[in-house]
Amino acid sequence: MSDDDDDDDQDESETNFFDVNFDGSNFMGFGPLMPTESERTLMERVRQELKQELKIGYKEKIVDIREEIQRKRRAGKLPGDTTSTLKEWWQSHSKWPYPTEDDKARLVRETGLPLKQINNWFINQRKRNWHSNPSSSTTLKSNRKRMKCR
Structure with missing residues (x-):
């Protein structure tokens, strides 16, 4: 690939980035833009990080809820x-x-x-x-x- 080809790719991606309506379609009338592989990878990594942060942040609460559910299951059952x-x-x-x-x-x-x-x-x-x-x-x-x- 030549440098000119790289410039064309860059120009095209900039055009796609800036030519997007609020509904996700571009000005040329085509449907929503699909994320690139690297964007999908980044989104997945961010999703996993958020999931992990939520697990850590709410772990104590989740443990408390599980214990409460187990207590309620045991409730009412005498030896x-x-x-x-x-x-x-x-x-x-x-x-x-x-x-x-x-x-x-x-x-x-x-x-x-x-x-x-x-x-x-x-x-x-x-x-x-x-x-x-x-x-x-x-x-x-x-x-x-x-x-x-x-």
Whole structure:
């Protein structure tokens, strides 16, 4: 290639660079200009660098979010031996499944759960299962309400 050819290439690239409308097409009516191989390489390198910077900048936040998701997955699942202890008490007191303060203190010691969690377990257990027990007061109350409505 001669120097004249190089000048033509340079003139052509300058023309293309400056003759671009805001929509990406050039003034001659042709479609958008395609980036050169070196421009694509540069764009890819910049993209990779930005990606890496974002990973570094947000790494701590990403780790926190992952840990929170894992905690939430584990939430609600008590160990099997803990639930079996609570269920044993539930079975033996199925007619009136309201543990006394002494019962709760004993269950706290046996299970290692906080009192609030023991209370919540019994609340949830009664909501889920006690209504199915025909001798429960909840069922009796709802039967009385139905009888009054008739």
